[in-house]
Amino acid sequence: MRERPSARLLVLDPHDRLLLFKFVHLAGALTGTQFWATPGGGVHPGESYEAAACREMFEETGICIDDPGPQIAQRLVTFTMVDGEEVSSDERYFLVRVARADLSSMHWTELERAAIAGQHWWRQAELAETADTVYPEDIIDILTRARVW
Template identity: 80%
Template sequence: MRERPSSRLLIVDPDDRLLLFKFVHLAGALKGQQFWATPGGGVDPGESYAAAACREMFEETGIRISDPGPEIAQRSVTFTLVDGEEVSSDERYFLVRVAHPDLSSVNWTELERAAIAAQHWWRRAELTATGETVYPEDIVEMLARAGVW
């Protein structure tokens, strides 16, 4: 199984709301699955987790940052990619505070455009109460441990 290190972004706005993307898979190995997850993605060869976080921040939100902030969590998880490949991922979570909730999808890949159906800024109570699938499953606890919520 291929190792796929990744940087995940816990993006929080001035109102302490967390940005999540809703992924809805209409085709491929994940057809029929839908869930909310953090922005972020794989670390490129030779790239650090922090550099990947900065790159992913720009690609997925349009916001340029030179420092992704503190790495507040790490998890190891196995999952299936859209193309059906099963990977083992060492995920690092960075807390990024933004000055405003304005986002751009202009740099999204075709794959992201096909899978991301919505974006939403979540309050703690709303996220705690949702019945929808959210990854990582302990995201509320991650943010509580970091002092955000």
């Protein structure tokens, strides 16, 4: 199984709302699945988790950052990619605070354009009440332990 290190972003606006993207898979191995997840993605060979977090932040939100902030969580998980490949991922979660909530999808890949159906800034109570699937599953606990919520 291929190892896929990943930098994930816990992006908070000035009102402590958390940015999540809604993924809806209409084709490929994940057809019919939908869930909410943090921005972020795979670390390129030779790239640090921090550098990947900055790159992913720009690519997925249009916001340029020089520092991803502190790493506040790590998760080891196995999952299926859109093409059906099973990967083992070492996910590192960085806390990023932004001054504005407006985003750009200008730098999204074709895969992101095909799978990301929406975005939402979630309040803690709203996230706690949703019946939707959210990854990581313990995202509220992560932010509570970090004393964000």
